[in-house]
Amino acid sequence: MRKDLRRQFSTLGESAVEWAIRLCGWSAILFVFAIFFFVFREGAPVLFGELDLKEFFTSVNWRPDSTIRPQFGILALLAGTASVTALAMAISVPAGFASAIFISEFCGPKAREALKIIIELLAAIPSVVWGFIGYMVLNPVIIWTTGAPIGINILNGGIILALMSVPIIMSVGEDALKAVPDAYREAGLALGASRWQVTTRVLLPAARNGLLAAALLGVGRAIGETMAVLMATGHSVRIPHSILDPVRTLTATIAAELGETVEGGTHYRVLFVIGSLLMIISLITNLTADLIVRGVKGRQST
Amino acid sequence: MILLVTTAALILPLLAILAYLVVKAWPVLSWSFLVENPTNYMTAGGIWAALVGTFDVVVLSLAIAAPIGVLAGVYLSEYARENWLTRLVNLAVVNLAGVPSIVHALFGVGVFVLMAGFGRSIVAASCTLAIMTLPVIITSTTEALAAVPFAFREACWNLGASRWQTIRTIVLPNAISGILTGVILQVSRAAGETAPILFTGAVFYMAVPDSGVASWFPYGLYDPFMALSYHLFTISTQVAGASDALAYGTAVVLIALVLTVNLVSIVFRVRLRSRRKW
Amino acid sequence: MASHVIFRNVTVKYGAKTALDDISLEIPARRIFGIIGPAKSGKTTLLRCINRTIDFIPNVRITGEVTIDGEDVFRVKNVCDLRRRIGMVFPLPVGLPLSVYDNVAYAPRMAGMRDRAQLDELVERCLRQAALWDEVKDRLRLLGTKLSGGQQQRLTIARALSHRPEILCLNRFSIAVDPVTTSKIEDVLLELKREMTIVVVSNLVQQVHRLADRVAFLNSSRLIEVGPTDVLFSEHPAHQLTFDYVRGHFG
Numbered sequence: 001m002r003k004d005l006r007r008q009f010s011t012l013g014e015s016a017v018e019w020a021i022r023l024c025g026w027s028a029i030l031f032v033f034a035i036f037f038f039v040f041r042e043g044a045p046v047l048f049g050e051l052d053l054k055e056f057f058t059s060v061n062w063r064p065d066s067t068i069r070p071q072f073g074i075l076a077l078l079a080g081t082a083s084v085t086a087l088a089m090a091i092s093v094p095a096g097f098a099s100a101i102f103i104s105e106f107c108g109p110k111a112r113e114a115l116k117i118i119i120e121l122l123a124a125i126p127s128v129v130w131g132f133i134g135y136m137v138l139n140p141v142i143i144w145t146t147g148a149p150i151g152i153n154i155l156n157g158g159i160i161l162a163l164m165s166v167p168i169i170m171s172v173g174e175d176a177l178k179a180v181p182d183a184y185r186e187a188g189l190a191l192g193a194s195r196w197q198v199t200t201r202v203l204l205p206a207a208r209n210g211l212l213a214a215a216l217l218g219v220g221r222a223i224g225e226t227m228a229v230l231m232a233t234g235h236s237v238r239i240p241h242s243i244l245d246p247v248r249t250l251t252a253t254i255a256a257e258l259g260e261t262v263e264g265g266t267h268y269r270v271l272f273v274i275g276s277l278l279m280i281i282s283l284i285t286n287l288t289a290d291l292i293v294r295g296v297k298g299r300q301s302t
Numbered sequence: 303m304i305l306l307v308t309t310a311a312l313i314l315p316l317l318a319i320l321a322y323l324v325v326k327a328w329p330v331l332s333w334s335f336l337v338e339n340p341t342n343y344m345t346a347g348g349i350w351a352a353l354v355g356t357f358d359v360v361v362l363s364l365a366i367a368a369p370i371g372v373l374a375g376v377y378l379s380e381y382a383r384e385n386w387l388t389r390l391v392n393l394a395v396v397n398l399a400g401v402p403s404i405v406h407a408l409f410g411v412g413v414f415v416l417m418a419g420f421g422r423s424i425v426a427a428s429c430t431l432a433i434m435t436l437p438v439i440i441t442s443t444t445e446a447l448a449a450v451p452f453a454f455r456e457a458c459w460n461l462g463a464s465r466w467q468t469i470r471t472i473v474l475p476n477a478i479s480g481i482l483t484g485v486i487l488q489v490s491r492a493a494g495e496t497a498p499i500l501f502t503g504a505v506f507y508m509a510v511p512d513s514g515v516a517s518w519f520p521y522g523l524y525d526p527f528m529a530l531s532y533h534l535f536t537i538s539t540q541v542a543g544a545s546d547a548l549a550y551g552t553a554v555v556l557i558a559l560v561l562t563v564n565l566v567s568i569v570f571r572v573r574l575r576s577r578r579k580w
Numbered sequence: 581m582a583s584h585v586i587f588r589n590v591t592v593k594y595g596a597k598t599a600l601d602d603i604s605l606e607i608p609a610r611r612i613f614g615i616i617g618p619a620k621s622g623k624t625t626l627l628r629c630i631n632r633t634i635d636f637i638p639n640v641r642i643t644g645e646v647t648i649d650g651e652d653v654f655r656v657k658n659v660c661d662l663r664r665r666i667g668m669v670f671p672l673p674v675g676l677p678l679s680v681y682d683n684v685a686y687a688p689r690m691a692g693m694r695d696r697a698q699l700d701e702l703v704e705r706c707l708r709q710a711a712l713w714d715e716v717k718d719r720l721r722l723l724g725t726k727l728s729g730g731q732q733q734r735l736t737i738a739r740a741l742s743h744r745p746e747i748l749c750l751n752r753f754s755i756a757v758d759p760v761t762t763s764k765i766e767d768v769l770l771e772l773k774r775e776m777t778i779v780v781v782s783n784l785v786q787q788v789h790r791l792a793d794r795v796a797f798l799n800s801s802r803l804i805e806v807g808p809t810d811v812l813f814s815e816h817p818a819h820q821l822t823f824d825y826v827r828g829h830f831g
Contacts, residue, residue, distance in 0.1 A: 010692075014466045018381075024370045025377025028440060031433055032394045035401065035409050042412050099309040106306075117568055118313060124487075124564040125557060126494025127403075128531045132538050132553050133319060136546070166312060217400075224402030226497045231539060251404045258407070258501050263416055275408040279401055286400040287393075384638050457674045457736075459633055461687040462664035462743055471690075476677055579677035580725040 039279060043272030050266050051273065062237045064257065064267040072270050079239045080247035084229060085222045087158030087243060088165055093215050095162070096169030100214070103170070104177040105199055116171075123167035127227040134160040134232030148244040150234065155243045157233035161225060165218040172217055176210020177203060213289040220285035224278060226251040250274050320557070327550035335551055339512055340533075346545075349552055351510040354520060355527035356559075359424055359499065360492045363431035368485050371436050375443025375481075380469055392444075398437040403497040406434045410502040423524040427503035434498050435488040442484025446477040451580065479574035483567050490563035494556065496531040504532035506540075530556050584609035584747065584777045585630060590644035592625050594637065599625040601801040603644075607747075607794075612773050614792030614809065615781045618830065621798040623781045627749045630779070631666040632659055648747070664691060667740030671752040673732035675724030676739075680707075680716050683724040683735055687743040702742060709772065710738035711764045730761030737765065741772075748772065749779045754787065766791060785826055789813050797822050 047053070051072060059073025103115050138159060139151035146155070180203050188198035204211070234246025235256070248256075254271050261268035324331075338348030378395075382388045410430030420426040450473050458468040496504075508528050510520040521527045534556055538549040585607040592600040600622045607613045615623050628634040629646050632653055646653045648665070656662045664687065676683050684703045685693075693699060703720070707713040712734040716722065724735055733753060740748060750769070754762040769778055769791055782788050788795055789809060796806040797819075805812060805822045817823050824830055 014464060018466055021373050021377045021381065024373035025382065028370055028374035028377075028436060029391050029394075031436060032391070032398050034413075035398060035405070035433065036394075038412060039405060039408055042408070095312055099312060102306060102309045115309070115313075120568065121561055121564055122316060124490055124494075124560050126496070126531060126560055128494070128496040128535050129553055129557055132534055132549070133323075135538055136549065137319060137322065163312075163316065220400055224400070224404075226402060226404040227535065231535070251402055254404050254408065255497060255500060258411065272408055272412070275405045279405050282400050282402055283397055286397050290396070453670075453672070453674045454676060456633070456636075456670070457676060457739075458686070458690075459636060460631065460663065460668040460670075461690065461739060462660045462662075463687070463690045464660050467690050471686075472676060472678075579723055580675075 036279065039272055040276050043269050043274075043276050046266055046269035046273060051270060056273075060237075060239055062253075064270065065260075070266060074250065074253075074274065076237045076239050077248055077250045077253055077274075080233065080237075081223060081249040081251070083154050083240055083243075083247060084157040084161060084233055084249060085219060087154055088161035088222045089215070089219055091158065091162035092165040092169055092218055096166045096214070096218065097173055097211060099166070100170045100173030100177060100211075101199060101204075104174045105195065105203070116174075119167045119170055122163075123171075125164075127164065127225060128231075130160050130164055131228040131231030134228060138232070142244075146244060150246060152232055152234045153244050153246045154233065154240055157229050157247075157249075158243065160228050160232045161222045164225065164228060165222050168221055169214045169218040172214035173207075173211050176207040176214060179210060180206045209292045213292045216285050216289040216292070220282050220289070223285070224251065224282050226255050230255050250278055323550055323554055323557070327547060327554040330545075330547040330551035331554065336555065339510055340507070346548070349530065349533060349555060351508060351520065352528040352530045352533035352552075353555070354510070354518065355424075355504075355508075356493055356530040358519075358521055359427050359431065359503070359527065359529060360489060362424060362428035363435065363492050364485065364489055366428060367432035367435045367439055367488070370432075371439030372443050372481055372485075374436075375440045375447065376469065376474070378440065379444045379447040380465065380473065395437045395440050399441060403434065403495055406430055406498040407500055407502065409433065410498055415502055421524060422501070422503045422505070422526045424503055424521050424527050425523050427499045427527070427529075430498045430502045431492045431495065434495065435492055438488055438491075439484055442487075443477075443481050446480025446484070447473060449480060450476045476579065479570065483571045483574075486563060486567035486570065490560045490567075493563070494531055494560045496529075496535055499529055499532060503527055504529045506532075506536050530559070582609045583607065584649065585779075586645075586647045587626075587629070588645040588647075590629060590642070590646060592622075592629065592634070593641045595639045598801050600629075603798075603803045605796055605803060605806050607777060607779060609777050610773060610775075611793040612769060612778045612780060612791050614788035614795040615779065615798060616783075616785055616788050616795060616825070617798035617804075618825070619783075620800075622801040623798055624751055626798070627668065627751055627779065627781060629653070630747065630749060631663045631668055633663070633668070635659070660690075664743040665746050667737075667743070667745035667748040669733070669736050669740050669748070669750040669753050671755045673729050673736055673756060675727055675732040675735055677723065677725050679721045680724050680727070680735065681720040684738050684742050687739060691743060706738040706741045709741050709768065710734045711768050712738055730757045733757045733761065734765065737768065745776060747777045747779065749781070751781045752783055753780075754782070754784065762787075785828070797825060799825070 055071070055073050058075055059071065060076040061071040061073045062076060063071040103112055107115065134156045135152060138156050142148060142151035142153070142156055184202050184206055185198055188202045193201070229249045230252040233249060233252065235248055236246040237248045240247050254274055257267070258271055261271065335348045336353060337350050339350050341347035378388065378391065407430065410426060414420050414426035414429045415422055454472050455468050458472055463471070503526050505526040505528060508521070508526060510528070530552065534549070534552045537552055583606040587603050587605050590600055590603045591598065603626065615626065617623055625634065629642070630653070634640055634642065642654070653662060676686060678686065681703055684706050685699045688699060688702055704713060707716060712731060715731060724732065727735060733756070753765060766787070769780070772778060780788060780791055792809050794807065795809050795812045797804045797812060799821060805817060805819045807818065811817055812822055813826055817826070
């Protein structure tokens with residue numbers, strides 16, 4: 001009798017646990033979709049009203065607080081994001097790939113473990129710390145080496161973003177290289193090629209997709225970065241003419257201005273529109289990187 | 303050769319920068335720096351209020367995100383049927399992990415501060431951080447569960463164990479190390495992030511008792527709070543007259559905190575990998 | 581010869597593919613029933629229907645009836661109880677990541693058994709029945725996954741016996757196991773048939789010839805022939821296909 005009762009309780013308890021699990025599953029799913037939905041929704045009203053989309057994308061006049069006629073052109077901000085990201089990628093992609101190749105192909109196992117741990121720790125440094133480094137440390141260095149009047153500009157932000165993106169490029173790139181079967185390496189070496197030749201002629205082309213995905217993920221990270229660029233690139237909203245010009249990125253704009261907006265006001269909603277834009281961009285880069293990697297797996301399985 | 307030089311060119315300057323930070327922070331680094339409150343309009347004193355604020359908000363956010371995330375991961379990995387909806391959800395979760403942190407701030411402001419009416423508070427900030435860490439916790443849980451061989455589950459089912467019994471006795475215990483590693487990493491991420499707490503609760507200054515029990519729990523759930531990451535931001539960009547050392551000191555403490563948590567998770571992972579049971 | 585398990589017009593489809601096509605057969609109690617046939621002929625699916633582990637396969641559609649002692653397995657109140665009446669052994673040995681003791685004690689514990697003395701006795705009995713006791717009796721704390729392949733397969737059998745099944749199903753149990761262990765296990769099966777019904781699925785036609793009292797031959801999801809072992813392995817089975825398969829002309 002007691003065993004029966006215990007069995008009944010345990011079955012009840014088990015159903016309860018399984019229901020809790022289902023509930024968590026569904027609520028997590030809800031949250032995940034809610035973010036996309038909500039951010040779009042908050043910005044949406046303004047898309048059908050005060051926001052002229054053509055002006056939005058093509059005008060450099062970002063004057064949201066103007067009392068005469070508020071202007072919401074983000075071209076300068078787009079230029080800001082693009083220029084800092086481009087510089088960062090120009091530095092981090094080659095450097096990241098080079099290190100990925102080094103760690104994957106030319107490194108002893110102990111050194112590899114150590115390096116990978118260092119990379120992981122580097123990746124953990126918070127963005128506000130990177131911004132701090134840009135603002136306090138790199139700033140005077142730039143002024144001193146280039147003679148520019150201020151040291152927070154594209155160059156500063158680009159270097160900082162490069163340092164922030166290198167870990168992810170390195171680790172995804174290393175994964176891509178590791179995924180190339182050893183058979184390729186052995187075949188190349190058996191034909192008399194040197195390690196370097198095998199790497200450049202055989203491995204890099206074979207890992208091409210994974211490396212591309214790595215670069216894309218680095219770009220995604222750089223575009224989405226907020227605090228570091230807020231502190232390191234300056235506050236000037238205009239199209240830059242040189243890498244020593246200060247700029248403002250899309251992300252920094254939201255960070256700098258959200259606190260001052262009126263809830264539900266036009267400025268507030270336009271910032272949400274910018275947020276939606278950022279979300280779309282990051283979605284596209286992530287999905288593309290995902291598709292590229294999936295393409296590799298598909299091909300390699302045949 | 304070139305590769306070695308490039309890698310060294312990346313690592314060494316970074317180590318040099320870190321060393322530089324410590325050197326500049328040296329005059330200020332001391333036990334009292336950690337346990338004293340900022341004084342004199344932030345131009346002197348310590349960082350206690352910010353430290354305790356970060357602690358509170360991180361603990362609360364993980365208390366929300368970890369159970370929901372782990373159980374959701376269990377659901378997605380063990381219960382959900384393989385159909386278009388599950389694939390879509392997995393896609394959404396993975397992509398959410400890549401959303402810029404400022405977008406989380408937007409969501410937090412719109413939903414928790416305004417719509418739910420929490421105002422700028424620990425609750426609002428914790429919820430925002432919880433939503434930010436949730437996708438990664440879910441993903442590391444599903445990955446840890448997937449690493450447990452399917453054959454174990456099949457064996458258990460054939461022995462008459464129910465799904466939950468199998469999960470409870472075989473699957474979860476053997477995945478727990480991977481799950482914990484994921485959760486610990488999110489602790490360090492939540493402690494370091496600034497954007498999500500910018501408008502959802504972190505403030506420039508909150509009066510916090512200097513000593514006694516109240517100084518350990520100074521913030522009510524619905525109060526705004528000071529946080530280490532935000533403190534670093536304001537003290538370096540917005541406080542005139544603060545000595546450089548204060549800012550460097552704050553930076554060093556934040557880095558040390560984050561690196562320690564990450565090192566713990568790495569050590570954890572390495573030790574548990576060597577104790578795998580199959 | 582009473583029938584223990586009866587299949588009536590059972591058809592199983594995985595999506596568009598047919599795994600079992602209108603199968604009707606009867607498995608007699610307390611005998612060894614062999615099932616032979618080439619790959620992908622539905623043998624594993626058939627076993628999965630008996631203990632309803634077919635439930636775990638997505639997109640499966642089942643028509644027809646499978647009964648054990650007259651009771652429809654798809655209508656039982658508690659599936660886990662049903663599964664405990666049937667022991668299942670797979671092709672690849674699977675040791676659970678627990679100690680040897682806990683491996684064998686797993687099923688009874690999930691069913692609610694707590695008494696230590698009872699569990700001790702049960703573990704020893706099952707390990708003896710599976711011809712593994714002598715090799716592990718001093719190492720019961722050893723991790724099950726650390727045993728050799730042959731030992732793990734006998735551990736699987738011990739586990740399958742731990743919940744006192746009425747029916748023991750073995751699915752190609754000797755694939756990953758050395759000949760010595762195989763022969764030990766075959767001896768065990770011949771012993772066990774006094775207590776339970778045994779169903780042996782095998783690609784090794786001679787193995788089935790050695791063990792089984794009655795044999796079914798499946799090909800491409802269809803039941804070609806079922807009958808006494810001597811008949812199917814004789815010069816004149818009911819179907820030419822059976823003759824060809826048994827002699828290794830295909831499959």
